[in-house]
Amino acid sequence: MIANAHAGPLLRKLETIVTLTQGERDAIAGLPFMAREIKAGQDLVREHDRPSQCCLILEGHTFRYKLLADGKRQILSFHIAGDIPDLQSLHLRIMDHGLATLGAARVAFIPHEILRPFLHAHPRISDAFWRDTLIDAAIFREWVVNVGRRSAYSRLAHLLCENFVRMRAVGLAGPGSFEWPVTQEQLADATGLSAVHVNRTLTELRDHGLIDLARHKMVVKDWQGLQDAAGFEHTYLHLQTPPEENGTMAS
Structure with missing residues (x-):
């Protein structure tokens, strides 16, 4: 039985990439998560911290x-619920980038002095965290390809596909839509495009019947068409159950 509700998002995330025993689930739930509400646009950690x-x-x-x-x-x-985006700070003492909230967020902090011995005591959980870090690196590689080689149209389509699959895997998106509180300026910063180019490209994707835009929500109208536009192939996400096998991408 999971006593600590704060562990839920982390468990759901880990179980998309590994299989945990009940004892391991209970051990994670026993961690001392210190939850906080954070406003939109706030730094959680800054470069050089x-x-x-x-x-x-x-x-x-x-x-x-x-x-x-x-x-x-x-x-x-x-990053979405269940992610630990600054996990590398366990071993890299100085942050080489910042981490901030898009909209209002709820986060939990786990002290290094507790997490380090915990992972030493639970090697399989440590392996799960290591696997998550390797997948993080795989996603970075895909982003390099995205910004460096894909057209603006494919670039934005790929980013939408990635987020849709990741959010569906942890139960954060419906069969045809997902929460998307990202501004066009932020999409520009993520894709190396101008905000004007992002606006024009999103309009193209919408006009081609692939997506629809709502306030803080992205509606996927043609999932296969969006994948084709992106050249999207989910292998780099290394999910235990690929989305087409568990039926989660059906609209």
């Missing part, structure tokens, strides 16, 4: 980013 704790996303969306000397921003990744 020396964190003493890791941050688990319980509700809402966050993003990693880098700021350039001229003030321009590159968004490096988006």
